[in-house]
Amino acid sequence: EAQVTQNPRYLITVTGKKLTVTCSQNMNHEYMSWYRQDPGLGLRQIYYSMNVEVTDKGDVPEGYKVSRKEKRNFPLILESPSPNQTSLYFCASRATGGAKEAFFGQGTRLTVV
């Protein structure tokens, strides 16, 4: 079954404690990205990757890092989380070529206290 898997689904952490949200896809997609969803703002792209070792900033990259060492994995790293990073996070993958739909993971609800 084609899927994008994120872990964990829920996470509560304290300010400043480094965390990683994992994302894995089994569709051999080149393009992967991270979004955050906030009320009234829709889905905003944090970072994206067009292939292994190729990453770039999206619209809201501050406070986040990513890496793409393997095609299937695209972890999101918060080195020093802050309360304004409390949000619902989604990983997505798609084949390259603009006319393709993206497949989303089930989401990670992060609370930073």
Next chain:
Amino acid sequence: DQQVKQNSPSLSVQEGRISILNCDYTNSMFDYFLWYKKYPAEGPTFLISISSIKDKNEDGRFTVFLNKSAKHLSLHIVPSQPGDSAVYFCAASAYQGAQKLVFGQGTRLTINP
């Protein structure tokens, strides 16, 4: 700068009637448009898409219309069913460049029995 806008945060429709969700965009480079549906505690799932070379695309009860001159697209659901109650996001991308999906804020559709 919100390049994709869904101006109606919510919409309530009676079961069996037509639901019309609207979306406006500002970037003339966008040439591929998508609608996603999102249930609570799940990731967005792809619903229907349309290329800029078309003005209509139909898939069962779902039809997307594109008016390029007005930079406007709409999703029609006929007939509406209770299971259609969800948040709907429109998204746009450009074939060239970063190929990222830019999302609107979402519209919460409620189908009343």
